[in-house]
Amino acid sequence: MAMDREGFLSMRSLSYVNELLAGERELDQNSVSYTQLSRDTNAAFADFARLAMVKDLHLLHLWAASLNTDTQSIPAEDMNSNQFRDWLATLGLGRTLRMYDDALHTEFEDQLDDRLQKLMEVANEEFNKEEISE
Structure with missing residues (x-):
């Protein structure tokens, strides 16, 4: 896993998603990792909302x-x-x-x-x- 990420997910969220994909963890809405993933996703949606407000973009x-x-x-x-x-x-x-x-x-x-x-x-x-x- 590269340390110089360009995506919106934090390293914690990315690790959680990778563990979910590998079958090492199950999706748990009560976990701290799920909460962090939720925060990262909400921040991404907020960024997309800002982009959507730029005329002709x-x-x-x-x-x-x-x-x-x-x-x-x-x-x-x-x-x-x-x-x-x-x-x-x-x-x-x-x-x-x-x-x-x-x-x-x-x-x-x-x-x-x-x-x-x-x-x-x-x-x-x-x-x-x-x-x-x-």
């Missing part, structure tokens, strides 16, 4: 601005730390939508998937038109 543009485009084609074990961070960010975006849907009993993830699929189809059509005209 587009979250997907922010996310994509530092993204390494070839990250998706490299196996995780061959990635450097920046590529791995980008891969986790991409994965995290999708998982965040799933957590949103699970918490609020919505189907936003499916709707976004449909919209992204349509967008990819339009982009492919435009790309094909450009290839034909060249």
Whole structure:
């Protein structure tokens, strides 16, 4: 576990989550670690609320601005730390939508998937038109 973290989780929360993922602990809402994780998550939501108040700031543009485009084609074990961070960010975006849907009993993830699929189809059509005209 790297000591120079860029994420919003404290080292205590990150350790707790890693232990949950490894099956070494169970989710316990009465534990100090759960309380810290809750605080970290609430602080992250507060930060996102501040971001949302900035006029014309587009979250997907922010996310994509530092993204390494070839990250998706490299196996995780061959990635450097920046590529791995980008891969986790991409994965995290999708998982965040799933957590949103699970918490609020919505189907936003499916709707976004449909919209992204349509967008990819339009982009492919435009790309094909450009290839034909060249």
